Amino acid sequence: MTGPLHQRIRSDIEARIRSGEWAPGHRAPTEAELLAEYGCSRMTVNKAMTALVEAGLIVRRKRAGSFVARPKVHAPVLNIPDIQSEIVARGETYAFRLLARAVRTADRDAPEEVELAAGGKLLALEGVHDAGGRPFALERRLVSLKAAPEMEAADFARVPPGAWLLEHVAWTEAESRISAVNADADDARLLALDEGAACLVVDRRTWREGQHVTRVRQVFPGEAYDLVARFGPGA
Amino acid sequence: MTGPLHQRIRSDIEARIRSGEWAPGHRAPTEAELLAEYGCSRMTVNKAMTALVEAGLIVRRKRAGSFVARPKVHAPVLNIPDIQSEIVARGETYAFRLLARAVRTADRDAPEEVELAAGGKLLALEGVHDAGGRPFALERRLVSLKAAPEMEAADFARVPPGAWLLEHVAWTEAESRISAVNADADDARLLALDEGAACLVVDRRTWREGQHVTRVRQVFPGEAYDLVARFGPGA
DNA sequence: CGCTTCAATATGTATAGACATATTTGCGAA
DNA sequence: TTCGCAAATATGTCTATACATATTGAAGCG
Numbered sequence: 136m137t138g139p140l141h142q143r144i145r146s147d148i149e150a151r152i153r154s155g156e157w158a159p160g161h162r163a164p165t166e167a168e169l170l171a172e173y174g175c176s177r178m179t180v181n182k183a184m185t186a187l188v189e190a191g192l193i194v195r196r197k198r199a200g201s202f203v204a205r206p207k208v209h210a211p212v213l214n215i216p217d218i219q220s221e222i223v224a225r226g227e228t229y230a231f232r233l234l235a236r237a238v239r240t241a242d243r244d245a246p247e248e249v250e251l252a253a254g255g256k257l258l259a260l261e262g263v264h265d266a267g268g269r270p271f272a273l274e275r276r277l278v279s280l281k282a283a284p285e286m287e288a289a290d291f292a293r294v295p296p297g298a299w300l301l302e303h304v305a306w307t308e309a310e311s312r313i314s315a316v317n318a319d320a321d322d323a324r325l326l327a328l329d330e331g332a333a334c335l336v337v338d339r340r341t342w343r344e345g346q347h348v349t350r351v352r353q354v355f356p357g358e359a360y361d362l363v364a365r366f367g368p369g370a
Numbered sequence: 371m372t373g374p375l376h377q378r379i380r381s382d383i384e385a386r387i388r389s390g391e392w393a394p395g396h397r398a399p400t401e402a403e404l405l406a407e408y409g410c411s412r413m414t415v416n417k418a419m420t421a422l423v424e425a426g427l428i429v430r431r432k433r434a435g436s437f438v439a440r441p442k443v444h445a446p447v448l449n450i451p452d453i454q455s456e457i458v459a460r461g462e463t464y465a466f467r468l469l470a471r472a473v474r475t476a477d478r479d480a481p482e483e484v485e486l487a488a489g490g491k492l493l494a495l496e497g498v499h500d501a502g503g504r505p506f507a508l509e510r511r512l513v514s515l516k517a518a519p520e521m522e523a524a525d526f527a528r529v530p531p532g533a534w535l536l537e538h539v540a541w542t543e544a545e546s547r548i549s550a551v552n553a554d555a556d557d558a559r560l561l562a563l564d565e566g567a568a569c570l571v572v573d574r575r576t577w578r579e580g581q582h583v584t585r586v587r588q589v590f591p592g593e594a595y596d597l598v599a600r601f602g603p604g605a
Numbered sequence: 606c607g608c609t610t611c612a613a614t615a616t617g618t619a620t621a622g623a624c625a626t627a628t629t630t631g632c633g634a635a
Numbered sequence: 636t637t638c639g640c641a642a643a644t645a646t647g648t649c650t651a652t653a654c655a656t657a658t659t660g661a662a663g664c665g
Binding site for chain 2: 152153154155158159178189192205206209210211212213214215216217301304305306308309310311312313314315316317331332333334335336343344355357358360361362363364365366
């Protein structure tokens with residue numbers, strides 16, 4: 136390691152934790168011991184230890200000391216790439232076919248739609264993402280025109296709705312639910328599958344500053360699509 | 371905000387980014403400007419800005435300044451809880467039924483098994499996680515006894531294999547693939563489903579220090595299980 | 606013996622200054 | 636005009652010090 140000293144200290148300690156040399160619960164050296172070992176100031180070892188705390192590898196308690204954390208829940212980073220990028224990265228041609236587009240008011244009997252619309256109108260979109268000329272994913276989306284009014288004029292032949300929103304309504308927060316369903320007759324027809332084929336469904340709701348922006352349901356043929364999540368506990 | 375000053379500076383800036391007041395590409399104040407505004411030392415504003423860089427909200431370039439990052443790929447944090455904790459949290463009784471257990475050598479025709487075994491033997495496990503007395507997930511697992519030799523003596527009635535590994539082989543890294551399949555005859559029987567029912571499959575491989583530890587395939591009834599991922603871009 | 610109090614300890618936050626480093630910008634020379 | 640070099644600038648790292656704060660462990664007291 137030739138980089139900054141605080142990084143070297145950090146990776147030295149991280150290596151001992153990941154190798155199991157320091158098991159969970161093991162007491163790590165105090166800052167005083169580390170600064171003596173590395174011959175540096177306290178701020179430098181503090182920076183290293185603080186980073187390890189953020190990474191979830193170390194738990195610190197005043198007076199008691201620093202301890203190797205107990206890995207709890209796996210919190211992997213799931214890669215939900217933009218569908219267009221994903222397809223282009225595979226070297227296939229990409230296209231978005233808009234099947235239906237409507238501007239309407241929220242259905243009063245659907246509380247979720249009412250909340251999404253927030254008193255304004257809704258843009259309802261339905262389309263298919265094609266990869267290499269064949270259906271890759273089916274997308275049904277509701278957009279709050281109150282949250283994204285410019286979207287009413289957008290042309291989705293150029294930029295698909297997801298990418299348009301990412302571009303124009305940045306820094307949103309979202310919650311995705313991933314599940315598996317059997318394709319119904321509509322899904323099967325649009326995705327060129329047999330009815331009943333297993334499909335991966337990503338149901339995503341997106342907010343900005345607490346305001347609901349969009350809700351989308353993407354259906355992928357189960358055999359053609361994998362979501363990949365990589366992780367170390369806390370890394 | 372009454373907490374530490376660096377945190378207050380951080381959240382002030384974060385709020386302006388998330389609200390859209392500072393769009394992606396916008397140039398944020400320099401450290402000199404911030405320390406004048408907050409009347410603090412440079413180390414303090416630097417700590418705030420460094421945290422925003424780690425969070426992916428800010429990109430900094432020497433001489434040029436600090437800029438609001440362009441949100442790229444959604445990298446949500448996916449919650450893959452331990453199945454046992456998940457079931458217990460729902461208030462249902464949990465049990466793991468071990469259906470098959472074998473110690474064997476790797477199949478020479480399966481390169482993945484050979485790599486996992488790394489010259490040693492493999493422990494093959496098959497079992498069902500029950501929630502409230504009904505099948506919740508089907509698990510088929512291979513464990514490298516070279517990486518986890520103590521596992522040969524473990525009793526999985528007490529602690530299911532996943533939890534056992536988390537406890538004894540901490541700080542692993544993993545990759546999960548999430549897909550959807552139609553239940554085959556075996557899956558359907560063990561999970562008490564109709565054949566062909568859509569199931570969510572999590573395929574996970576786990577390493578420690580580059581050494582392959584285990585590979586597990588968990589099959590969940592599609593109708594009974596959702597994976598939930600929450601995220602803001604880079605948060 | 607149990608309770609309270611107090612001091613020692615290790616971390617948490619912050620300062621003011623210093624030098625290093627990368628990058629932009631502008632000036633001067635080919 | 637264009638290329639290349641040098642100065643200005645903003646961040647990156649580090650030091651030495653100081654005081655705040657939470658927690659532990661031990662001393663003191665009823």
